[in-house]
């Protein structure tokens with residue numbers, strides 16, 4: 001298998017994380033996804049799917065008759081995810097798309113899972129979340145993870161090393177993206193390296209589904 005430079009760099013970072021904090025990332029992904037309350041038959045979106053590390057656990061959560069869609073704006077990542085889905089016979093449709101303009105109709109998904117890109121969106125974060133809310137069904141679950149280190153981890157030698165490489169590890173958790181009045185579970189995952197925000201899109205009429213922004 002020939003991996004793109006982008007994919008190789010990304011995999012190298014994962015190997016470093018695995019060795020340094022002794023977490024097995026596929027197991028962490030399974031644990032995070034298992035906690036989302038997805039059901040057999042659900043349709044879910046892997047948002048900014050990269051090489052597809054979340055695809056197998058998402059498919060397991062919606063089996064036997066659910067569907068997974070996946071999108072990424074990098075052709076190399078779309079190719080890698082498509083290849084992985086084919087090889088593992090996963091019920092996944094992968095498309096090249098921009099997170100700021102999703103190519104899906106309103107209220108398509110029972111769940112949307114995002115990991116690893118939203119911190120880079122700057123001003124576009126709010127637009128990305130508005131798009132995620134638009135394509136999620138009322139009552140659907142939305143989960144967002146990205147770099148966001150706990151204070152304890154930031155004090156460690158490894159934490160300081162990571163912050164030097166990527167200052168986004170110190171970004172505050174973007175709880176302003178959660179719609180007003182909606183209760184979210186906010187915590188850390190992956191040994192305190194990433195934040196995890198999980199909430200349900202309000203049912204119609206029960207809440208204002210615009211974000212606090």
Ligand SMILES: C[S@@+](CC[C@H](N)C(=O)[O-])C[C@H]1O[C@@H](n2cnc3c(N)ncnc32)[C@H](O)[C@@H]1O
Nearest residue numbers: 048049050053072073074077098099115116117
């Ligand atoms: C760090 S990777 C994470 C991949 C995957 N979610 C995971 O957990 O392994 C971030 C991904 O976001 C994608 N990405 C960044 N900006 C994007 C955008 N505006 N629209 C769609 N994908 C984007 C990148 O191509 C990359 O594959």
